[in-house]
Amino acid sequence: MLADRAVAEAQAQGLRADGMAAAVLDGAEVESDRQRDVAATLAFGPQSVVATLRDGRTREVDYGSVGLLIHGVRTGVSTSVEESTVKSFSAGRAILTGGLSMRSSKTVTTTKTTEQRESFVHVRERGGGRSLAVYERGMNYAFLGAALAPSSMANFTTVLTTLRGRCAGARYDQRMTRAGGFGMVPLCPPGIDPAAWKSDVAAALIALEG
Numbered sequence: 001m002l003a004d005r006a007v008a009e010a011q012a013q014g015l016r017a018d019g020m021a022a023a024v025l026d027g028a029e030v031e032s033d034r035q036r037d038v039a040a041t042l043a044f045g046p047q048s049v050v051a052t053l054r055d056g057r058t059r060e061v062d063y064g065s066v067g068l069l070i071h072g073v074r075t076g077v078s079t080s081v082e083e084s085t086v087k088s089f090s091a092g093r094a095i096l097t098g099g100l101s102m103r104s105s106k107t108v109t110t111t112k113t114t115e116q117r118e119s120f121v122h123v124r125e126r127g128g129g130r131s132l133a134v135y136e137r138g139m140n141y142a143f144l145g146a147a148l149a150p151s152s153m154a155n156f157t158t159v160l161t162t163l164r165g166r167c168a169g170a171r172y173d174q175r176m177t178r179a180g181g182f183g184m185v186p187l188c189p190p191g192i193d194p195a196a197w198k199s200d201v202a203a204a205l206i207a208l209e210g
Contacts, residue, residue, distance in 0.1 A: 072176025
């Protein structure tokens with residue numbers, strides 16, 4: 001990222017002249033979950049979907065007002081440290097204690113890294129405004145009724161299919177479901193979750209395409 005927009009624009013122009021795709025984003029144009037309306041549950045009606053948000057508010061979105069559905073997968077990495085005590089036979093200890101103690105103990109530290117993937121869809125209305133975000137694992141899917149499945153992925157797919165069917169006039173973009181599907185994004189600023197940053201910048205670039 002470059003603080004000087006004029007410099008950034010000049011570099012982007014140079015990349016375009018070389019036949020590469022490049023865009024310049026202001027920080028205010030990169031929407032994060034702090035700016036989005038994040039759904040906790042949904043209710044599909046004949047003309048609109050009503051979302052109950054995680055903060056308790058409700059939001060209604062008319063299907064005809066939706067201009068863009070961004071379908072993606074956010075990948076994060078979590079690291080945990082585990083300590084365990086391992087006991088083993090010690091000939092030296094056995095000799096020193098006359099056989100009263102034959103084992104020595106040592107603490108072993110293990111670092112475990114886990115990759116976590118979560119599907120999402122951002123519902124963006126024409127004319128701008130806050131996106132309505134639906135995350136695979138952050139939803140109460142009881143509203144699906146008889147269509148409710150045991151897995152969150154299956155339930156998310158049902159929601160996505162319903163949104164696509166009812167928001168028939170919306171552009172659907174699924175490039176963010178593929179690893180590297182949207183090319184390179186700027187380095188993550190300090191103090192921000194890298195997975196969320198990469199996802200937020202890519203979504204902002206897709207929205208810029210109109």
